[in-house]
Amino acid sequence: MEYPISLRDVSKWYGEVIGVNQVTAGIAPGITGLLGPNGAGKSTLLKLITGQLRPGAGDIRVLGRDPWTDRTIFREVGFCPDSESFYDEMSGASRRIKGYSKGMRQRTKLAAALMHDPRVIVLDEPLNGLDPSGRMEMLRLFRELGAEGKTVLVSSHILHEIESLTRSIALIHHGRILAEGHISEIRALIENQPLTLQIASPQVREVGSHLAGLDCLVSLTYADNGHELIARTSTPEVIYDVLQQAVLDNRYTVTALTALDDNLDAIFSYLVKK
Structure with a gap:
């Protein structure tokens, strides 16, 4: 399968500091979440994909072309950076941007990334600065774009936002991809780790007694509220x-x-510790 975005053994150094470390990945059409804490390498990876940085090693292809050498690719790529990217004297529909709130500036960045109807959309922390209603509106828009068959790569350090948006994710930490794929596939990577189940029942003691004899049970405890274990x-x-x-x-x-x-929070925490 030829992915709209593909990376093979991609690395990027800043002097002796490794920003991205031997990343190999394929991003399919639809929405993919790129997750990692601040400083994990998310922004560096997105700048490599959008041709703003030259890789120190490896190969990157966007729609089959090298984004560093073939600038025509940007007719088909939209990018919303995490950083501010406007001059204050620029204007939107009617007002100068210097008078915009942070949320309005973020909306303007998103509009600029989407206005030419790109096939590939790269969004670096796109929900920053938006109020709750604005976040919901943008999440709906991203889902619509993914449903249209566009390739949407969204970075975030907020796990529940991505979990509500897509089930296809890549986890990055210290410049390395720890895992990628469907959330269930990534959960399977740690299937040897006990899973914690919370069971609520008005007959909680009877439920506990029924489960206590199972060989697969690692531990069983009752909650203080009297109806959960x-x-x-x-x-x-x-x-x-x-x-x-x-x-x-x-x-x-x-x-x-x-x-x-x-959930993603537990999976990410485990993989980082591993």
């Missing part, structure tokens, strides 16, 4: 099956079943 297990599907069958047999009622660490 926390189960840690190496094979959560066994507990899912046992609970489902018990409910069908009318042994007890389960009002909620939540995987507490089956």
Whole structure:
């Protein structure tokens, strides 16, 4: 498969400091989230993809072309940088930008990135400065662009924003891609780690007694509220099956079943420590 954005063994140094370290990745059409803490290498990677930086090693292709040497590619690429990119005396529809709020400046950057209807859209922390309603509006817009078949690469250090936007992610830390793919695929990378399940039931003691004999159970504790228990297990599907069958047999009622660490925050924290 030829990806709209592909990187092979890409590295970038700033003197002796490594900004991006041997990154190999393929970004497919739709929305992909690039996640990592501040200083992880997200902005450097996006500048490499958009031809603003020359890689120290490796190969980058955007729509089959080298973004550093073939500048015509920018007719088909939109980029919204994290940094401010306007002169104060420039104007939008009716007012000079120097009078804009931070949120309005961010909207203007996004408009500039999208106005030429690009096939590839690269967004560096695009929700910064937006109020909650503005964030929701932009998230809807990004979903629409992805549904149209455009390639949308969105960087963020806020995990729940990306988790609400897409299930296709890449995790970057210290310039390296720790993992990439569907969230479920990345979760499978740490499947040997016990998963924490929160189970709510009005018969919580009966539920706990029923689960206590399972070999897959690592630990079982009761919450102080009296109607929840926390189960840690190496094979959560066994507990899912046992609970489902018990409910069908009318042994007890389960009002909620939540995987507490089956989310990006837990996955990222584990992979960084690893």
